[in-house]
Amino acid sequence: MSSKLEKLETDVEINVSPVKFHEYFTRRPHHISNVSPGKIQGCDLHEGDWGTVGSIIYWNYFHDGKAKVAKQLIEAIDDETNSITLKVIEGDLLEEYKSFKCIIQASPKGEGSTVHWTFEYEKLHNQVSDPQTLLQLVADLCKDIGDHLVTQA
Template sequence: MSLIEKLETDVELKGSAEQFHEVFCGRPHHISNVSPAKIQGVELHEGEWGKEGSIICWNYVHDGKAQIAKELVEKVDPVKNLVTFKVIEGDLLNEFKSFKATVQATSKGNCCVAHWTLEYEKLHPGVSHPEALLEFAAELSKEIDTHLTSAN
């Protein structure tokens, strides 16, 4: 039985795909200003914001607990408004052998869709699927969108 899994969801947003991508890829350290209840801070540990190979550390609250995720920015595609983060240290690795999160924003008329993909390998069959984390990402996307569209 394979412990490698994938979860996906789409989140309809009112803002532009480019604006949404710019926040997640180029300015994730601003997200704590938009959603302080979820994201306490994002720090650049190595490289440059929005560049492949950079290492960033997220301090966030999930299910009422403070969590940390140190991530490698594995892929950035500004044409497709896509960024992939690979967890290299932190709380997620207590339950998962590997964990990647990809978000791609695609234009849809006057708005866009943020497509989230979580790819992970559980340490053992008793580990739950991270549906709550996928919902966390969807809610965070909506909060960022609200911030972006109310600022205009």
């Protein structure tokens, strides 16, 4: 059985500039657990430097009622378009997916921005469901980060 690459996307509107969100998510993700401790318990740097392509980040997060982990490689960062691409290389997601990639891009929208999340993934088998609940988790997380950054202005 050949698996195919699938895609799931969502947009989240926040009241913070795209640059500010991108800077925070890309270069200071280890602060996210302070902003949203119910969703993210920790974010550690395993290799490289924060905000650097090729670096490896290790997330402890809470999803679907369970504590989970994900190790991600920063594949790409584009400060011009405020985007970052993260590829999952270890963790709970790889129990259901052959590959899993997140692309996060913040674009200007009025006084704030729209954060566009794209999940690209290959399921291990047809019984695996689409990662809708994970997409909802990151959308809610975005709002938490946006609310936090507004108070930091």
